[in-house]
Amino acid sequence: MSKFSKDMTKDEKKLMRQMYWRSFTLYSAVTPAKQGASGFEYSMLPFINKFYKKEQDKKEAMVRQMSYFNTNLAMAPFVMGVTASMEKQNSESDDFNAESINAIKTSLMGPLAGIGDSIFWGVLRVIAAGIAISLAKNGNIAAPIIFLLLFNIPVQLVRWYGGQLGYTLGSNYIGELYEKGLINILTKAASIVGLMMVGAMTSNMVKFDLKWNMVLGGKTILKSQEMLNQIFVGILPLTITLLCFWLLKKKNVSINWLILGTIVIAVVLALLGIV
Amino acid sequence: MYEAFAVAIVVFLTVGGQELLGFSMLGRPIVIGPLVGLLLGDVKTGLMIGASLETIFMGIVNIGGASAAEPGLASALAVAFAIIMHGGLGVALPLAIPLGIIGLQIKTLIYVAVVGPFASKFDSMAEKGNQKGIVRLHFGLWALQWFLYSLIPFFAMLFGSEATQNVLKMIPTIIVHGLTVAGNVLPAVGMAMLMKILWDKNISAFYFLGFLLVAYLKMPLIAVAVMGTIIAILVAQRDYQLHNMGQKISAKPVVAQTTTETKDEQENDDFFS
Numbered sequence: 394m395s396k397f398s399k400d401m402t403k404d405e406k407k408l409m410r411q412m413y414w415r416s417f418t419l420y421s422a423v424t425p426a427k428q429g430a431s432g433f434e435y436s437m438l439p440f441i442n443k444f445y446k447k448e449q450d451k452k453e454a455m456v457r458q459m460s461y462f463n464t465n466l467a468m469a470p471f472v473m474g475v476t477a478s479m480e481k482q483n484s485e486s487d488d489f490n491a492e493s494i495n496a497i498k499t500s501l502m503g504p505l506a507g508i509g510d511s512i513f514w515g516v517l518r519v520i521a522a523g524i525a526i527s528l529a530k531n532g533n534i535a536a537p538i539i540f541l542l543l544f545n546i547p548v549q550l551v552r553w554y555g556g557q558l559g560y561t562l563g564s565n566y567i568g569e570l571y572e573k574g575l576i577n578i579l580t581k582a583a584s585i586v587g588l589m590m591v592g593a594m595t596s597n598m599v600k601f602d603l604k605w606n607m608v609l610g611g612k613t614i615l616k617s618q619e620m621l622n623q624i625f626v627g628i629l630p631l632t633i634t635l636l637c638f639w640l641l642k643k644k645n646v647s648i649n650w651l652i653l654g655t656i657v658i659a660v661v662l663a664l665l666g667i668v
Numbered sequence: 669m670y671e672a673f674a675v676a677i678v679v680f681l682t683v684g685g686q687e688l689l690g691f692s693m694l695g696r697p698i699v700i701g702p703l704v705g706l707l708l709g710d711v712k713t714g715l716m717i718g719a720s721l722e723t724i725f726m727g728i729v730n731i732g733g734a735s736a737a738e739p740g741l742a743s744a745l746a747v748a749f750a751i752i753m754h755g756g757l758g759v760a761l762p763l764a765i766p767l768g769i770i771g772l773q774i775k776t777l778i779y780v781a782v783v784g785p786f787a788s789k790f791d792s793m794a795e796k797g798n799q800k801g802i803v804r805l806h807f808g809l810w811a812l813q814w815f816l817y818s819l820i821p822f823f824a825m826l827f828g829s830e831a832t833q834n835v836l837k838m839i840p841t842i843i844v845h846g847l848t849v850a851g852n853v854l855p856a857v858g859m860a861m862l863m864k865i866l867w868d869k870n871i872s873a874f875y876f877l878g879f880l881l882v883a884y885l886k887m888p889l890i891a892v893a894v895m896g897t898i899i900a901i902l903v904a905q906r907d908y909q910l911h912n913m914g915q916k917i918s919a920k921p922v923v924a925q926t927t928t929e930t931k932d933e934q935e936n937d938d939f940f941s
Contacts, residue, residue: 416690417688417689417690418688418690418806418807418810419690420687420691421687421688421806421807421809421810422783422786422790422805422806422807422808422809422810423687423779423783424779424783424784424786424787424790425779425780425784425787426784426787427787427790430787430790431790431802431805431806431809432806434790434794434802434806435802435803435806438799438802438803442799448797451797452794452795452796452797455794455795455797455799455802456791456794456795458794459790459791459794466690466691511865511866515862515865515866516866518693519726519862520889520893521693522696522698522722522723522726523889523893524889524890524893525698525719525722526698526719526722526723527888527889529698529702529715529716529718529719529722530716530719532712532715532716534702534711534715536698536702536715536719537698537699537701537702537703537715537718540693540696540698540699541692541693541694541699544692544693545692545693548690548692552690575908575911578904578907578908578911579904581868581870581871581903581904581907582900582901582903582904582907583900584866584868584871585871585874585896585899585900585903586893586896586897586899586900587862587865587866588863588866588867588871588872588874588875588878589874589875589877589878589881589892589893589895589896589899590878590889590892590893590896591859591862591863591866591875591878592874592875592876592877592878592879592880592881592882593878593879593881593882593887593889593892594723594726594855594859594878594889595855595856595859595875595878595879596878596879596880596882596883597882597889598723598855598859599852599853599855599856599859600852600853601849601852601853625883626883626884627879627883630853630856631879633853633856634856634859634860634863637856637857637859637860638859638860638863638864638867640860641860641861641864642863642864642867648727648737648857648861649769651857651860652765652854652857653765655850655853655854655856655857656761656762656765656847656850656854659846659847659849659850659853660843660846660847660849660850661846662846662849663842663843663845663846663849664842664843664846668846668849
């Protein structure tokens with residue numbers, strides 16, 4: 394029992410559970426024109442059927458909820474909760490402006506997509522994958538399961554409580570976070586963890602060793618890789634990664650060219666016996 | 669035949685399955701690799717290649733519907749071919765990259781041409797209040813599009829394995845060595861893509877801290893993650909305090925009327941006093 398749900402009626406709790414399960418399928422039938430509209434509608438149907446008594450009102454709500462919807466999946470239940478609470482108010486009062494429902498829905502999905510994508514895709518997934526990869530390279534069969542758990546447990550908590558939070562607090566909460574500027578603090582903190590992990594993974598996963606040695610009179614007088622290691626361990630992988638980053642960010646080189654270029658250069662260096 | 673069927677089922681259940689299960693990451697190489705390995709009788713190779721492909725495809729995620737490749741199909745086929753041909757990353761890599769790009773093209777084609785036209789059908793069903801129809805179409809389209817998508821790995825395995833094998837036999841070992849080297853360097857591209865999302869010059873020092881901790885102190889990644897979280901909490905606390913101080917200052921009516929320059933000065937005064 395969470396603190397958000399303590400004021401809810403039994404029916405509302407049931408609706409919350411239905412929304413949680415149904416919202417998994419948000420992008421099952423994603424279309425270019427309306428993205429997750431059908432999934433949003435599917436998640437809203439229990440509320441619509443509960444709140445509206447007249448057939449005509451139900452149809453209007455169904456048309457309303459079949460509008461364009463696109464946000465990060467972990468954040469979707471929060472938006473659904475807010476939307477559902479507004480549908481409830483709409484069903485109870487005659488002078489409620491039904492158009493405001495879609496306005497709030499649309500204004501929430503943009504910023505939440507940004508936050509959700511950077512926290513869950515950019516940071517959490519990277520941490521989960523990084524840990525799982527290092528386990529897998531050591532031959533640990535549990536790696537994929539650990540990966541899925543590390544990613545999905547936090548996501549499901551956000552999905553479950555986010556929905557209830559959205560429903561309880563209506564549309565005020567996210568606006569308040571924005572006004573107070575707390576979103577920026579949250580994003581910055583998450584980015585710090587993410588960036589540190591990316592740095593750690595650069596060292597852990599990018600491998601590039603020189604094989605080329607200076608030979609004089611049958612004796613090896615200089616081992617290039619050893620020399621580089623004395624200067625700074627992993628200096629080549631670090632430089633290559635920063636170079637790729639620079640090409641991507643400043644030169645707008647496309648990923649596919651970057652991948653192709655890396656392969657070609659690696660093969661050429663192998664042919665020359667350098668690596 | 670069994671292999672073709674197994675790989676197609678894996679693609680359907682993971683790449684398609686994650687769309688039904690809220691992008692739960694089932695379709696990532698690190699999951700698909702060992703799964704295909706399990707069905708083809710070589711979990712170890714599947715796990716290793718899955719992990720390598722995950723690092724390469726790490727930067728490739730579906731953000732706001734835009735992506736650069738579809739790693740699921742690519743991983744499934746690359747791992748399957750590598751196991752059947754008893755090759756390692758040198759076999760998997762040259763297959764995985766182009767397959768990822770082709771996979772995305774086909775996925776986009778199905779999305780636009782097969783599912784796309786039904787958007788208006790959904791609308792007219794909503795107008796009529798046809799709830800059952802909406803639910804049926806919602807799940808039906810899912811099944812249809814991923815069935816179509818799974819046909820690709822099925823036929824690729826059925827006809828492609830022998831053809832691919834013959835082509836691969838002709839590749840000299842030195843090239844295979846070069847490709848293995850490339851496989852070890854390519855995570856750099858993935859890392860660079862993540863940096864593009866996360867990089868901010870105020871916090872860029874933490875990237876180098878993370879690198880140093882592993883390169884010299886050999887810290888495991890989970891320890892780096894915990895340490896990063898601790899630092900992030902400390903930074904967030906400090907930011908929050910600064911933020912509250914800033915709010916108190918700007919709440920003063922006098923300051924509210926002054927220009928931003930003097931406001932900054934006052935913040936500094938407060939800060940150093």
